[in-house]
Amino acid sequence: MALNGTNNLLFGAAHFHPTLSSFRRQTVNTEEQDISRIDQLASSAQSFQTMIPLISLCTSTSYPRLEQFLGKKPSISAITSSSCKGLAASASLCQLNDLFSQTSCSISKSNVQDETMNKSSRSYTESRRPSATNSHEKHPPIEILVRCIFLRVGEIDTLNERYTSEIFFEASWLIKDPKTELEYDTQADNFNPQLVVLNNMGDSLRHDKWYSINKTNANGLLEITEHHKFKGIFWERMELNHFPYDVQELSISLTTPLTINDIYFVENKQKPSGVNRTVFSDQQSWHLYEHVEFSFEQYREEYSLDYDQIHPVLICTCHVGRKCGYYIWNAYFLIFLITSSSLCTFAIPPSNSHGRLQITCTLLLTSVTFRWVVNKSLPTISYLTALDVYAIASIVALCIINVFHGVVSYLYYNQIYLATYLTPTNTSELQLSLYPEYSICRIDRYGFLILSFIFCLYQILILLWTFWKPYKRRRSMKRKDEKNRAEFMNKISNSEPPSGI
Incomplete structure (x- = not known):
């Protein structure tokens, strides 16, 4: 620390307190050396005026702040030489001792001042820290009214589980501050909900934000509305x-x-949410519903230091229904034709087992290949879809028919083998030896009837399940659209003034 005439030596010593004792010892040694030099000058009958430069030199080098304390007394340079002629050398030394005693007193006073300054600084920093009582003070949470409008819904990518959209979002809350009637500035310690999007993908999100202020009739409160406009690609499972x-x-x-x-978030009932269905680029494959649903969740940051803090999560949702006509004609109907064609193999006689097995195995391979082609439009998932269940059931039916033809073929050739080596003793054995296909044809006929009945029953059950389970949700979405439309029309009719006004 560089020392000069304007710096406080004691202030520097307060910061470098580990070397304070060594610094004081050096100061005492310099004082003793200065006193010895002054005694030598007094003993050599020099005048007091010759000692003044030496005193000022010692003061400027050893005690930079000594001049300030000496300034309060009459200056040494103001004393005339005539007044010093009658003084003895001892008297001059006594004045010098008094001078150094005043200096040491001033140094001790400055040490006390530094200690009080340190105490005051510590008290200031403690006062700046949040107290325990203030940290535990609980304030009621602010109610945030939310509203969401899907301005445009773009392409829906089922394979990559994402969609493109442009969304308008509003968050409103009430304040009582007359200073914010013209402009709401979040940089001036005003409240800000600090909303963040969770399910956007990459850097594709374009976010615009602005504020508006509306006066209310309730106790002079102001409604602050934060407007957001999100545009980008969003992930959706x-x-x-x-x-x-x-x-x-x-x-x-x-x-x-x-x-x-x-x-905490609350749906804004005064300003309805909705979906703009006029601009929908993927309307050939999907049906877009017009209502919006809100769900409120909570999540905890598992990897943060404040694990006990729970944050609110708002989920704004619109719904789309897939138009299934393409898959009905290009998947369900073709699988139905492939499976039903396998029943035609029963028209081949049981003696031609080679022809039966060749046809059923070809249909089985065709059905498996067709299933892999259909699954290319779906993501890799760990559960079966409705189309998967139907396709796998058709493959199982082909396998059962194929196994049945194999069993019938085995029984037929076994009967031929027995008829060749048996000697007929009665009419039945004679008939069996002459017509070995008689009993096999009867078994084959029963198998055809049973398998055909199971196949037709399965198709009927699939149709009933389709109308009962998947289409039940579609009917629910349609009712919600009608309810949302009716509420919107009621709000419009209630907001219109009477015709007489």
């Missing part, structure tokens, strides 16, 4: 249990670094 009769949810998930003790 596809639920494909009922594929191709599935109804998918297209949602946007929003959260905030604030906890549930700070804010």
Whole structure:
């Protein structure tokens, strides 16, 4: 630390307290050396005026702040030489001792001042820290009214589980601050919900945000509305249990670094949410419903230091239903034809087992290949869809028919072998030896009837399940659309003034 005439030596010593004792010893040694030099000058009958430069030199080098304390007394340079002629050398030394005693007193006073300054700084820093009582003070959470409008829904990629959309979102809350009537600035310590999108993919999100202020009639409160416009690619997990009769949810998930003790979300009933269905680029494959649903969840940051903090999550969802006509004609109908063709193999006599097995094995390989082609349009999932169940059931039916033909072929050739080596003793054995296909044809006929009945029953059950389970949700979505439309029309009719006004 560089020392000069304006720096405080004691202030520097307060910061370098480990070397304070060594510094004081050096100061005492320099004082003793200065006193000895002054005694030598006094003993050599020099005047007091010759000692003044030496005193000032010692003061400027050893005690930079000594001049400030000496300034409070009459200056040494103001004393005339005539007043010093009658003074003895001892008297001059006594004045010098008094001078150094005043200096040491001033140094001790400055040490006390530094200690008080350190105490005051510590008290200031402690006062700046949040106290325990303030940290445990609980404030009621702020209610955030939310509204969401899907302005445009773009391409829905089932294979990669994502969709493109442009979304308008509003978050409103009430404040009582007359200073924010013109402009709401979040940089001026004003409240900000700090909303963050969770399910956007990569850097594709384009986010615009602005504020608006509306006056309310309730106690002079102001309604602050934060407007957002999101545009990008959003990830969405596809639920494909009922594929191709599935109804998918297209949602946007929003959260905030604030906890549930700070804010909570509520759907805005005064401003309805909805979906713009006029601009829908994928309408050839999907049917877009017009209502929007809100769900409120909570999540905990598992890898943060504050594990006990729970954050609110808002999920805004619109729904789309897949148009299944393409898959009905190009998947279900073709699988039905392949499976039903296997029943025609019963027209071949049991003696021609080679022809039966060749046809059924060819149909089996065709059905397996067709299934792999259909699955290329679906993501890799660990469960079976409705189309998978139907296709696998058809493959199982082909395998059963193939095994049945093999068993019938084995029984036929076994009867021929027995008829060759048996000597007929009665009429039945004679008939068996002459017509070995008689009993085999009867078994084959019963097998054809049973398998045909099971196949037709399975097709009827598939149709009933389709109308009962997957289409049940579609009917529910349609009712919600009608309800949402009726509520919207009621709000419009209630907001219109009477015709007489």
